[in-house]
Amino acid sequence: MEAKLQALCEQFIRNRDQVKKIRKMCGIYLPPVCAHLFCAHGRMVDEERLKACLALLKEKTGVFSNFRGSMELAFACMLSLEEDPEAALEKVLTAYGLLKKEFMTSQYLPLAAFLLKDEGDMAGYVARGREIYQTMRKEHPFLTSTEDSVFAVMLAFSDKDNQTLIEEMETCYGLVKNELRNGNSVQTVSHVLAVSDGDPAQKAGRLLELYRALRQSGLKYSRYYELPTLAALSTMPVDVRQIAMDMLDVDTWLSRQKGYGFWGLSKHTRLMHAAMIVSNAYTSNPSLDTAAFTGTLTMLISQQ
Numbered sequence: 001m002e003a004k005l006q007a008l009c010e011q012f013i014r015n016r017d018q019v020k021k022i023r024k025m026c027g028i029y030l031p032p033v034c035a036h037l038f039c040a041h042g043r044m045v046d047e048e049r050l051k052a053c054l055a056l057l058k059e060k061t062g063v064f065s066n067f068r069g070s071m072e073l074a075f076a077c078m079l080s081l082e083e084d085p086e087a088a089l090e091k092v093l094t095a096y097g098l099l100k101k102e103f104m105t106s107q108y109l110p111l112a113a114f115l116l117k118d119e120g121d122m123a124g125y126v127a128r129g130r131e132i133y134q135t136m137r138k139e140h141p142f143l144t145s146t147e148d149s150v151f152a153v154m155l156a157f158s159d160k161d162n163q164t165l166i167e168e169m170e171t172c173y174g175l176v177k178n179e180l181r182n183g184n185s186v187q188t189v190s191h192v193l194a195v196s197d198g199d200p201a202q203k204a205g206r207l208l209e210l211y212r213a214l215r216q217s218g219l220k221y222s223r224y225y226e227l228p229t230l231a232a233l234s235t236m237p238v239d240v241r242q243i244a245m246d247m248l249d250v251d252t253w254l255s256r257q258k259g260y261g262f263w264g265l266s267k268h269t270r271l272m273h274a275a276m277i278v279s280n281a282y283t284s285n286p287s288l289d290t291a292a293f294t295g296t297l298t299m300l301i302s303q304q
Helices: 003-022 030-040 047-060 072-080 085-102 109-116 122-139 148-156 162-180 183-195 200-216 227-234 240-254 267-282 286-303
Strands: none
Touching (some): 030 072, 030 267, 030 286, 047 085, 072 085, 072 109, 085 109, 109 122, 109 148, 109 286, 122 148, 148 286, 162 183, 162 200, 183 227, 183 286, 200 227, 200 240, 227 240, 227 267, 227 286, 240 267, 267 286
């Protein structure tokens, strides 16, 4: 493994362990995704700052708020990376208020609010996100659910018009569904691919090429909650074979770390974490961050 990737792996584990130290009862799924968030910003966890952000969330939101549920720790981590966490939270709560008028309230909506917090025309993006979401429901009424609200808002930032976005989503969905099979995950994959630039057929082709390359290396990537993270990684301007080799190196390294052994996280989840670490070696990718958080939240909800 090259030195840069090795350093990112070590930073990831240190951040994960620091997050777990601060919130001991947060489970095994959330700390690694929070660790990735810090690594993506080239930062280490600041214990006092993170504790202050947890306290800030408790002060500014009610005990039954969606900001205080499964993802409370993640939201505090996001705030801790802000220059002024209190001002950032005020903007997030403003965005959340606008979102609640257009979308069904859910644990996913705060994630969408974080996407909107720095935008001047929040209402405009919310309205466009609602239009995109409604079209999603029209095309796939049984697959579209509250988790798709996050990606609808993300798609609202695109320079492409709504019709082009929907056409790209449908094209990508049709190209990958037979091989990747899981309808709900494939729909989310189509959202991730539509956000990125390029020809839909080429984007779908790169994802399938990466998926196959991993299988040929002996790594069976999940077709469920973890799949959108791989889709986001496949959009990066790096040779697919290089991505697969880097993921193999990182996955092998992680397999020897505490928390990834026989009694730890599954091989599927470990491979998703490998994808997150590898992404940080290339470039920042907001789509991957959103996919990782949304997939993890979906996983947590399914276990409750």
